[in-house]
Structures are given as structure tokens and as C-alpha cells.
Amino acid sequence: MKMRMLTFIDRPTPIHKMTGASKLICFLLWSIIGMSTYDTWVLIFMLVTGLAVFAVSRIKFQEISFVLIFILIFLLLNDLAIYGFSPEQGVQIYGTRHVILRLPGSYSLTLEQLFYELNISLKYFSMIPFALLFIVTTQPSEFAASLNKIGVSYRISYAVAITLRYIPDIQRDYQEIAQAQQARGIDLSKKARIGIRIKNAAAIVLPLIFSSLGRIETISNGMELRGFGKKKMRTWYSARTFAKRDYLGIAFSAAVLVLSLTIMLVRGSRYYNPFQ
């Protein structure tokens, strides 16, 4: 079984040189913008900015294309499901009704519905570059240090460091256990009957879970012996100090958030309505 995950891709670009903490703050600010607004222009601006930053980071399209394929399928299904369940959602939101195509039942295609579905796709899509860039341009060990820097307790930051550190180990354990069990004749394919298939899956998943739980004891003993958690503070090997580009990035993201919120307040609505 293939487990495709995004990983850190090292390139000498300004985006990579930004500290993890400032990238995390920027990512969270853009998340808030993306979740709060429904303004088409803000979303388009967000997407364009995201793509520009993406170009600067020199990440190749092939390196992340598997994620995009998934998202595109998800968006397509989601848009179809929305239309199937609620073809008048756009009319409800924008308050007018321009029918383009008459269809039986309540399924007449309206301009409002199309615009609403465009907006919702844009809303999902405009977040992708930021989340994706944060993952592929931040060194995993720096990620934990950045969490601590933005105020998360160092104990919890350290838990995140452990997570990122042990994902590959647990993946490898899974492969080893699965291969060992398959060598003993355990069939995981669709050929086996459902009852047998569940039993066979248990023969792989149970050892995986129990051996991984065993690691908890080993690691916590090791940390306890080294005096983890005795002090109120902790320094991080991979922590870095903010440079000018970090302040610029945060200031820019914060300015866009303020702008987006101001637009919402002035208009009194999250939506940009071209129909009125």
C-alpha cells in the first residue's frame, strides 16, 4: 500500500528562508481570511497571491500534483452534491433569480447557483497554496519550535515534534508487519470473504497498534531520565530569530485580513453580490 504524503522540499528561496513561526502565523491568518469571507474578489486575490508565493518557492508542479488531483475530484463531487441537494441555494443567498436553463422539478439552472458554486470552489481552492506551501517549505523540526514560539506550551509543541518524527517509523513498521503476515499467507485483497478480510486486517493492525503503544513507554522513560519538563522554558535547536522578510510576510497577511474584515463590515454581508 502506498502512503503518499507531502514532505519537506529543500530549496534556497526566500519562502524557505522565512522562519517556521512566521509561516505558521501567515498560514493561520490566511485560514481565517479564507474561512470568514465569501467575497469573490478577496478569494481571487487570495488565490493569485497564493500562486505567486508558490512560484517564488520554486516547488515543482509534479511534486504536489497528487494532492491537486484529489482536491479537484473532491470539488467536483462536492459541487455536484450541492446542486443535487439544493439547486436553489444561490437564489437564497443572493436574493434574485435568473434562470438560464429550464429543467424539470426545482432543478432549473440559475445564474445565482452557478455563481455560488464558483465561489464555494474558489473558497476551497484559494486555501490550498498556503497550507501546501507551509508543509513543503517548513523543516519538520522547525515546525515544533515555531509552535512554541507563537505561544503553544512547549510540552504540546514537543508532542507535535514526536508526531512528525515517528510517522515514517510507524509507516515502516506497518510495511514490515504487512509483509511478514502476507508471507505467512494472509490475504488482504478483495478476493477474501469479508469476515476473513477483517480478521486478516486485525492480524496486521493489532501488532502495529500494540507495538507502537509500546514505544510510548520507551520514549517517555528516555525523556524522564533526561529531565524533560522540569523547567518552565525550553530552547530549540532549530529555532531562528525573525528577519525583515518574516515581519513583512506577517504584516502583509494581517493587512489583507483587516481589509477583508473591513469590506465585510462596510457591506454588512460576507457575500459579494453582482446581481443587485
Place this chain on the structure above:
Amino acid sequence: MKKDLLNIRTIVAIGIGAAIFIVLRYITIPVGIVPNTTVQLNYIFLALIAVIYGPIAGGLIGLLGHSIGDALQYGNVWWSWVIVSALVGVGFGLIWRKLKISEGIFGWKSVVLFNVVQIITQAIGWFLVAPLGDITIYAEPAKKVFLQGIVAGVLDIVTVGIFGTLLIWIYAKTQTKKGSLKKEE
């Protein structure tokens, strides 16, 4: 009190637990009755680790496991569903002091208690919080998100009810029972 809830073992359990949660997202068992439906293993595991290490561990494993997992797998984080995972993790963990899993005890009373709690928390999470989150953030149609939430919730409640209970029972059997050693007369 705080030290008790967030000691070293809990911190490591959160880290390793979230890592297992993320890896388990990729391992699914095709059920075969309905095409393309699979048994999600990660909530079964979340139930186990939450009843061993408590609500804080459960909640944080849900939060970190779901958000980091989303980011690594899809390059995007669905915050409305991440919140539900955190909530479900806390819910599972609330009964950790009542159940004595680490002492090898998981009798019928515990099975009933665990299932009552898991059904209530998952129902609140999947039937209410997840759809409401999608409605407020994405303005998705209510009918669609409530149906999605109910389908996902019923599936999760059933799988955690069957396999989660089994997994905790198997884990409890591997633990040494209190008073299992007797002094020879």
C-alpha cells in the same frame, strides 16, 4: 492537577498517538457490501488511546492527528471536521478514570458505559457540530451537510461500537490484572 493531566507519558502518548492516527488514515478495510465504503480505523484507535490516557490526550490526538494528517495528505485543512475529531477524542477520554483499562478490567458494565458515551459524543460531533461548522464557514446547503454528517456519524458509531469495543477488550487482556499475584502461604 495540571501536572497529573499533562505528564511526560501523556505528552509522548499524544505525539505517538497522533502519528498512529495519521498512518491509520491510509489503512482502510473495504467492506464490500456497499461499493467504495471502507471501515475507518483511526476513530477505533482514538477510542482506545483516549480511554487509556484521558480526555486531554484524546482531544489533542484528534486535533493534531486530523489537522496534520489533512495537511500532509491533501495540502488543505478542513477545520470544521478537525474540531469534531478533537471533540470526539475528549468525549472518549472523559471516562478514563471510570474504566480501569490499564489494570486489565473491561467487564460488561464498562462495555455499556463506553458505548453509551461513544454514541452520545459521536452523535453530537457528527450530527451537529460538523454540519453546523460547514454551514457557518462554507455556507453549504443544510440538507447536504446534515446527510453527510449523519452517514459519517452512523458509520463511525457502528464501527467504534463493534471494533472499538473489541480493541479495548483485547488491549485490557494484555494488561496485568491488579491482584493477579498471590503470596504463597
